[in-house]
Amino acid sequence: MRQESLEAALPMGADPHRHARFLARVHDAAVAGERPPARPRPVIDASWRRMLSQGIDPERGCCGNPLPPEELGERRRGSALAEVLPLLRGKLAGVAEQTANIMVVTDADGRVLWREGSTAVRRDADSLGFVEGMSWCEESVGTNAIGTALVTRLPVQVYSAEHYVRSHHTWTCASAPMHDPRSGELLGAVDLSGPAATVSPTTLALVQTVAQLAESQLHAVHAADLERLRAAAAPMLSRVGGRAVVTDQQGWVAASAGVVPMNRVALPDGCAPGRAWLPALGDCAVEPVQGGWLVRPLGEDSVAEARARVLLDLRSARQACLEVVSPSGRWSHPLSPRHAELLFLLANHPDGRTAAQLASDVFGDPGRTVTVRAEMSRLRRHLGGLLSRRPYRFSGNVEVDVLRPADPDSLLPHSTAPAVRGC
Template identity: 85%
Template structure:
């Protein structure tokens, strides 16, 4: 990363109050279409131009509503940033408290997921609408460190009147984007914000360093996941025969047989079991395995349609299992009571279910679609290509059987879901 991407908003040796007054004159002139007394920094100038082209109101920004508590909870559960939240809090929450700042973590949409730090500053942030669940993207609140960092994908510090919306001029904020090392996808931003008087040229470097530590921790966790997949992949490949690779859900290679060693395979968007053409290999057969995919190179061999068998074992009152048998072998996955209910519903309705139908038949409340989607997202993360969505259902190449207990009343005895209790 270039050094100028970590440019502090306050020039070294500059008096903060005097610089804030200069920035205010620059801001007023720029918005009035007049020649400013000094040029704004390039990152700020570019953002202001985006705001002007969008017609963002410099007095109020755009109207925004915070997420409902259920949707906020879903976003918190779904984001990989939840895995590194203890690290982020450990490195920055104390600093935020001591320096009269707040530490903020957002998702890739700029929605505030978590806040920590000074109680007094949090009260001031509440008055500004800088609250959990609110969007802090440029399209809502104009130029600010979070929104601008998410647009530029670079660490950004914004001081005083560099903010586009005037009500934010009393603040300074420093943000750095965070990415998923598995996919390169933007996860969100890490931010330290507080009164303009707390501005420091070192804050941005600190925030950027902690964001990098978070990405490193995610990378280490991914490496550990690949190692676990690799342990299962070796015996699997020995049974398959022929050229093949085993990848995780993002295409990272855990093991291979008969192909040039590589780290990553570009899988199709929305990868599903069946036949597909891959840039690295040509014609392939893709099969779900626990934690990823088995990719067999077909070369010129004829395609034999092989189906995957799924056995939903609900005979035990203590633990439900999903057992999967495919051409490459078998594996099983223990199920939580909630996931057992959802899979049972999909098994008895092979045509599939919408989120509203899932909510009605499992939670007895068709309005709980957010919760239903969150649970299905977690299931699909574990079971890969076995499940489709829109509507939610077992994949077309999957044969599903359900093993029930002899006594119908013993089927998932702790469940009160209408689909289980027959209501």
């Protein structure tokens, strides 16, 4: 008999109390290893399987302690989300107060940095340990909107017994991840949480929109900084002459001369003045300038001659990363979910893949080559010396190792690509 599959946290027109009772039956059967009356939503099902494989206790989660005040303060000061906190407060804190919810902002580790909203709900949250400084990642408290959004890198709403830990079944929460446009790095998540009775299908859309506004504000700040560097770079490049690139501290290109246009250069970790091999440019001289770096390629054939080892690190469910190890040092480049998928597939096919083959691998549709070519073009702008095309593959002068998570279910958990899910 075909098993019914749930499609939404709260289906349209469903009675919240009745649906919560039904979810509790689904949850009880799933954690007991029995056949549930319906399959949970795919995002919840995948999360529950992660919790079961990690041995998370559905009665209490894992024990943990909040950060000491001094470490919490340090994380707040060091978070790029502090720049957009006024925006998040302005858009969500008042809504949280009016709807008997709380607004929560976490870092990429799931640590609660800020929490505001209804006093009564904050007291209830205190009893669950949902306090500033506490970790709200999946590994600590099981399936929840914050932790699951940080794993999947997608907005998530979790209602009642969709939470893995039973003490959270009286809650509903909606969360969206936020990324740093300068590095692509996952910064954390913004969340609205409250009693299950406050569930609304519009909450997730609101939280997602506010997260996008926050990312747009960070992008605007970065664009303004880059424009100031661009103004200073023009006379600098005219004095230097020859091939050169001026970048900000994160490698974003402000101006260039004599090189193929690119958006960003993958700089070494802890970039310092001197000589370095860079994936897109080969052997280079790197010099500090105010607000960034002056990068001068030293030889036309240096990319082809250089040997590099690539570590495609997929062990973290929250952030995939590409590390490059060469004679001049070690570099790292955070990967978006889509780019992590593509590089994983290329690593699995050292002889290369055509655009049609990658489209079939990722989308199950060989006709979606335009999307694949656009993504591969973005990748090659960052990692030009590491990737070849016709077909797409890692260059012959590169050794590739893939670092996988111990739990197969944690391999690119955000991915719906048929070729990834079949691994």
